Structures are given as C-alpha cells and as structure tokens.
Amino acid sequence: MPCKKTTIPGALLLAILAAAGPLRAATSLSVGMQAGFMPALGGNLHSSTHESIGVYNGIDGINKSLDGYDTSTVDRLLGAGGGIEIRATFRDYFFARLAGNFTMAAWGGAGTTIYDTPAVGFTPELLECSYSMYVIDVPLTAGLAVPFWKDVRIAFSVGAAFAYGNYKNSFRPESGGDLKGKFRGYGFPLVLLVEGDYFLSEKLSITASLAYYKGSTDIRKDRYRTDGDTDFARIDFTGYRFGMGASWHFYSR
Amino acid sequence: MSSYNSGFEVEPQTSYILGVAFKGNYDFLFLRAGVDIAFPLIEGDVIENYDATDPVEKYSISYTGLPLFVGVNFPVFDIGEFYLGGGIAYFLATGTVTHGGTEDDISASALGFGFIAGMQLRLTASTRLYMEWEYIDARSGASMNTAAAPETWDNFYIDFSGHRILLGIMYYAL
Numbered sequence: 389m390p391c392k393k394t395t396i397p398g399a400l401l402l403a404i405l406a407a408a409g410p411l412r413a414a415t416s417l418s419v420g421m422q423a424g425f426m427p428a429l430g431g432n433l434h435s436s437t438h439e440s441i442g443v444y445n446g447i448d449g450i451n452k453s454l455d456g457y458d459t460s461t462v463d464r465l466l467g468a469g470g471g472i473e474i475r476a477t478f479r480d481y482f483f484a485r486l487a488g489n490f491t492m493a494a495w496g497g498a499g500t501t502i503y504d505t506p507a508v509g510f511t512p513e514l515l516e517c518s519y520s521m522y523v524i525d526v527p528l529t530a531g532l533a534v535p536f537w538k539d540v541r542i543a544f545s546v547g548a549a550f551a552y553g554n555y556k557n558s559f560r561p562e563s564g565g566d567l568k569g570k571f572r573g574y575g576f577p578l579v580l581l582v583e584g585d586y587f588l589s590e591k592l593s594i595t596a597s598l599a600y601y602k603g604s605t606d607i608r609k610d611r612y613r614t615d616g617d618t619d620f621a622r623i624d625f626t627g628y629r630f631g632m633g634a635s636w637h638f639y640s641r
Numbered sequence: 642m643s644s645y646n647s648g649f650e651v652e653p654q655t656s657y658i659l660g661v662a663f664k665g666n667y668d669f670l671f672l673r674a675g676v677d678i679a680f681p682l683i684e685g686d687v688i689e690n691y692d693a694t695d696p697v698e699k700y701s702i703s704y705t706g707l708p709l710f711v712g713v714n715f716p717v718f719d720i721g722e723f724y725l726g727g728g729i730a731y732f733l734a735t736g737t738v739t740h741g742g743t744e745d746d747i748s749a750s751a752l753g754f755g756f757i758a759g760m761q762l763r764l765t766a767s768t769r770l771y772m773e774w775e776y777i778d779a780r781s782g783a784s785m786n787t788a789a790a791p792e793t794w795d796n797f798y799i800d801f802s803g804h805r806i807l808l809g810i811m812y813y814a815l
Binding site for chain 2: 451536540584
C-alpha cells in the first residue's frame, strides 16, 4: 500500500513534466475554467450488497413499488462540477490539453423502495436508499485543432485521465439496521474530447466541451467496518461530460 | 433495455423520430427546444432469458420527448455553424410489454439529462439544413409488474437513455 501512495503524486509529477517540456515549442497557450455536468455519474453504482437484497443492476434495479407502500423513485446520479484547463497548440493545428476537474453528485440517488425477505414468504419491507459520489480527475489529451480564421476553433483530442473516485451507499430497512458502503480508488480512464472556442477577442474565448470517459477502478472493498456488512464495488468513471466556460489566451506567436 | 436485467440477451428496440425543433441564437449562445415523437421501427425482443423470475419476452414503446438545450454556437463564415450544448429532456411513454405469455400496457415518464452536438448548412438566407446528435440519459421508476409470483410489485422500468440522430430543415423567422 505505501507504494501506491507514492505512485500517485509521482505519476502526476511525471505527467506535468511531460506536458511542460514541449510547451516551449507551442505557438499559443491558454488557461481556462469550465463548469458542467455528467449524466449517470458512477454508472449503475452496483455493489455486492445489492445482490443480498435481490438487485443485480445497482441503482437501476433498486426501484420497486406496490400499493400500500410509500415509495419514491431513486434516480441515477447527476454529477455537476467544474475545473481548470491549460491548452497548447503547436504549428496551429496540433493541440494538447491538461485539465483538473471536480465532479460531485448534485441530483438523484435518494428514495424509498421495497425489498423482499423471502425466508418468511413474500413480505415486502420499505428500504430507504441513498447514493453519493465525487470524482477528481486530471485528463491529458492531444489531437488536432481546426481554426476558422480568428473567430472559431474546434479541437478533437484523445488521451487518458488519472481519476480518483469516492462512492458511498446506504440501505436502511424499515425494521432497523443500516447497511453502508464506502469505497474509494483510482483508475486511468480513456478520454475522448471535442472542444470549441468562440473568440470574443484575440485573448478571450468562450468554450464548450464534450468528453467521453471509459474506465473504472478495480473492485474495491467497503471501508465501513461497523455495520456488519462487507460490500464490494467498482467505481465507474464511464460517461459523457458536458462543460462550458471561458479561456484566456495569454501567449501566442 | 439492455441495462434492465443481466440475465437477458436483448435485441433492443430501434425507433424513428418525427418532430419539430426550435432554435434561438443570441450572440454566441443558443437555446434549442423541440417536441420529438418516437415510434418503434424494430420492436424490442428478449432473445434469451436466463432469469426465470422475470419472464419478459418482448416490448414496444412509443414516447414523446421534450428536450431543452443551452450551449455555444461556432459559426463558420457564411457557410453555417457547429453548435454544442447541454440540457434536460422530459419523456412520456406508452406501450406494451409481453411477459409470461400475456401482453400488458405500460405508461411511464422520466426526466433526463444530456447533450446535443449539431451542424447547420446555409441553404438560403432563411433556411438551413441541419444534422444533430443527441444523447440523453433518462430512466423511469418502476412502472409495471413483470416479476413472477408471488412478487406482485412493480419492477419493470423504461430506460430512455440513448443516442438520437436528427436530420431536418430549419427556417429562421428572424
């Protein structure tokens, strides 16, 4: 485990140095900020505790309803977040981008469902459910940029991110008890990114970006020790992220 | 429905969409709304079902979607424009699900989130040809019972998540 703790900052330092070296050859540099959202943050958030209550597809299969039971839908998580980016273009058409983002659950992930206790026949019981998650990621991508005079630039790039995730769930049956899961871990998801710049002036542009991440952690063990339940889950970084913001183009030659 | 049950081998439904779109541009920003009505082109089919407790066989869903996106326009000279935006959509669906040899009606609604990426080509001063790619993630709550007895609860949901490709002509009134 100590090896992992030193590997993370080491990998980050290497990534920054790898990106910083070629910057001397850049024809333009910019720094920007973006805010945006990610539908279905964490995917279906499945964990092994779901299977002990008869659910095999996480937050998607958790919902059940029946007359006489006061249930409410548990929606997938909507992530909201923001970040900063540093971009460089080389020879006008070649593009590299390093960013840092924070995304957290902003909507969904809470409600009441029912589950069965089959040992005594079909006897549904209310179950209060809660899911939350946040992700910190540092994507490094490179690709092509197409400028349309000095008004617009559209860039397409691919790469990978270092992504750290923290995922929690909680299931509270009406009869008592609280099954909690807490997971954290990191992975290196693949990143595809398309980003557009609308230049308000030579130095300032409005940006919009669409990114697709594909990847997850390995299977992580629940870090709650006192609830009598040991859970296992992956933290899934897969999904689309949309962002809008502004960029300051502080260097060009 | 491929996310619904890992014990299913599914040929998912493919739909065609008819609708109207509204787009307003203000400087670099745009607002895009619309009404989309989707009809089944190929009905959904559970080819193999390894879960005896949930005997779903096939399904056919129609829906109306009301999307609303906000984003940034990237005009390209006087040829047209690219645009990229994010937003929400509300879905209202009706259809049928065949399970255990019986066909039941289903209705459901959901709120979803997603993005739009599009391009427009100028045909005349006031008309443009457009093509758009939308992705919206939306899923209803439990809306009908398909689970085998003795479970009588509603367990089946409609997942509206997916990619949509739209092609059309847009008339600019202003």
